[in-house]
Amino acid sequence: MVSSDDIRDLLRDSGWLTVDASELSENDDLYAAGLTSHGSVNLMLALEERFDIEFPEQLLRRRTFESIGAIRGAVAGLLGGTAAA
Amino acid sequence: MSGPFARGASTAAEVAGRHADSVDRDARFPAETFAALKNERLLGAMVPRDFGGEGASLTDMAAVAHALAQRCPSSGLIFAMHQIQVACLVRHGQGSAWHRDLMARLAAEQLLLASATTEAGIGGDVRSSACSVEGDGDGDDGGFRLEKQATVISYGVEADAILVTARRKPDSPPSDQIIVPVLKDQLRLEAIGNWDTLGMRGTRSIGYHLRAEGVRAQIMPLSYADISAQTMLPVTHILWSSAWLGIASDAVARAGAFVRAEARKRPGTQPPGARRLAEVTARLQTMRGMVRGAIAQFEEASGSPDRLTSMGFAVAMNTLKMSSAEMVVRIVEQAMLVAGLSAYRNDSPYSLGRHLRDAHSAPLMISNDRVLGNTANLLLAHKDNGSLFG
Numbered sequence: 001m002v003s004s005d006d007i008r009d010l011l012r013d014s015g016w017l018t019v020d021a022s023e024l025s026e027n028d029d030l031y032a033a034g035l036t037s038h039g040s041v042n043l044m045l046a047l048e049e050r051f052d053i054e055f056p057e058q059l060l061r062r063r064t065f066e067s068i069g070a071i072r073g074a075v076a077g078l079l080g081g082t083a084a085a
Numbered sequence: 086m087s088g089p090f091a092r093g094a095s096t097a098a099e100v101a102g103r104h105a106d107s108v109d110r111d112a113r114f115p116a117e118t119f120a121a122l123k124n125e126r127l128l129g130a131m132v133p134r135d136f137g138g139e140g141a142s143l144t145d146m147a148a149v150a151h152a153l154a155q156r157c158p159s160s161g162l163i164f165a166m167h168q169i170q171v172a173c174l175v176r177h178g179q180g181s182a183w184h185r186d187l188m189a190r191l192a193a194e195q196l197l198l199a200s201a202t203t204e205a206g207i208g209g210d211v212r213s214s215a216c217s218v219e220g221d222g223d224g225d226d227g228g229f230r231l232e233k234q235a236t237v238i239s240y241g242v243e244a245d246a247i248l249v250t251a252r253r254k255p256d257s258p259p260s261d262q263i264i265v266p267v268l269k270d271q272l273r274l275e276a277i278g279n280w281d282t283l284g285m286r287g288t289r290s291i292g293y294h295l296r297a298e299g300v301r302a303q304i305m306p307l308s309y310a311d312i313s314a315q316t317m318l319p320v321t322h323i324l325w326s327s328a329w330l331g332i333a334s335d336a337v338a339r340a341g342a343f344v345r346a347e348a349r350k351r352p353g354t355q356p357p358g359a360r361r362l363a364e365v366t367a368r369l370q371t372m373r374g375m376v377r378g379a380i381a382q383f384e385e386a387s388g389s390p391d392r393l394t395s396m397g398f399a400v401a402m403n404t405l406k407m408s409s410a411e412m413v414v415r416i417v418e419q420a421m422l423v424a425g426l427s428a429y430r431n432d433s434p435y436s437l438g439r440h441l442r443d444a445h446s447a448p449l450m451i452s453n454d455r456v457l458g459n460t461a462n463l464l465l466a467h468k469d470n471g472s473l474f475g
């Protein structure tokens with residue numbers, strides 16, 4: 001299972017954003033919060049490591065990482081479960 | 086060249102060729118070329134017919150940039166840079182009244198568009214800005230101000246409008262950018278540098294302290310991150326590469342003319358440069374195939390934001406830039422070995438001095454090292470699917 005807070009924690013500890021991830025809502029635009037394409041690659045690698053998953057090529061696009069909700073949806077899909085609230 | 090724009094392109098290319106030496110020598114804007122292009126209605130050709138343009142494709146414009154660059158690389162590169170801005174406007178501006186008006190003017194008046202992405206302290210990292218849009222007005226009628234230390238703007242003073250990148254708001258992070266077309270009468274440009282370079286001298290890529298004022302409605306609605314991924318980055322690399330291919334084609338054409346002239350003098354014996362010509366022709370074919378392949382890949386993906394913003398597509402377009410920038414330098418060098426001293430002279434019909442100087446701008450126009458670094462980062466995530474046709 002993956003929760004929005006799991007992703008928030010990961011983002012907060014990473015330094016990829018220019019704002020505090022704890023204050024981000026589910027749908028806030030992460031790119032407006034400072035996420036760069038360089039950052040999104042590292043975010044993907046961290047998610048793969050943390051959840052023991054592999055992102056397929058068709059998910060490697062901007063939209064997948066645009067918000068905490070989008071990331072949670074993608075990770076949940078890859079875990080084969082449903083997204084937790 | 087063939088196709089619907091062939092006649093106009095060859096007229097403009099002929100004019101460009103006639104003035105190429107003085108453009109290069111005096112580092113001046115190729116005004117004659119651009120008068121001809123306006124006359125042939127090629128500057129606004131990509132504007133859809135509904136807005137008064139010709140609905141030309143990127144393939145059409147790549148062919149024109151290539152044809153111009155064969156005769157005058159500065160003209161070809163300026164045409165390429167202009168069409169990059171047109172592509173952004175045409176592909177992302179149709180949903181907004183202000184941008185539809187600009188498109189119609191572009192077609193009717195054949196406006197020339199320039200670009201200010203490069204910024205002091207940031208250099209070629211186009212996906213970061215230091216300057217930001219300022220002004221408290223909200224909504225489309227609200228005003229904005231923008232000040233940028235734009236260290237390189239090609240043909241800045243000759244342009245009718247400049248597309249400027251900036252952070253969305255004064256408190257936005259460097260990567261949260263917008264792009265806004267600013268009209269000449271909304272702009273003040275104060276030169277902060279000179280343009281006395283080895284090559285591409287006709288682009289007059291001077292640095293300016295840029296000050297702009299306008300209304301918020303003219304900020305492009307889509308974020309620059311998306312415009313860059315879907316249009317500016319691929320179209321830039323395709324049109325730059327097409328211009329560089331023009332330099333390479335003409336270098337090989339001059340080498341070929343030299344070898345044929347030698348062969349005529351001594352029928353029956355193969356001139357010493359002939360094998361070198363075969364070698365460099367192979368390289369030119371490779372480069373041509375690469376550019377054509379990238380254009381086809383863009384045209385196939387062009388209606389799908391998902392495909393355009395995928396990592397695989399970005400890797401393909403970045404590698405096009407790096408490879409074609411390296412190849413154009415290498416091809417001109419090899420062509421020079423074919424004709425030897427005749428190519429080395431500045432006063433010979435086989436001269437390749439200007440080709441060599443112009444070609445050397447390619448690897449450092451957004452440094453190949455920077456593109457390599459970005460691509461290396463994408464490859465940490467991207468896995469090539471290994472199929473021949475993607």
Ligand SMILES: Cc1cc2nc3c(=O)[nH]c(=O)nc-3n(C[C@H](O)[C@H](O)[C@H](O)COP(=O)(O)OP(=O)(O)OC[C@H]3O[C@@H](n4cnc5c(N)ncnc54)[C@H](O)[C@@H]3O)c2cc1C
Nearest residue numbers: 200201202203208209237239285449450451452454455458
């Ligand atoms: C003919 C010509 C016309 C141009 N016209 C315009 C224009 O109209 N508008 C505009 O905005 N810009 C224009 N430019 C500028 C261009 O877009 C780039 O900004 C410029 O070439 C500098 O890019 P850079 O990345 O090398 O620069 P910098 O960031 O200044 O880098 C300098 C050097 O540092 C090294 N370097 C930097 N970053 C990295 C990295 N991440 N990895 C490895 N090495 C690195 C490279 O060796 C690089 O060459 C033009 C340039 C040329 C040559």
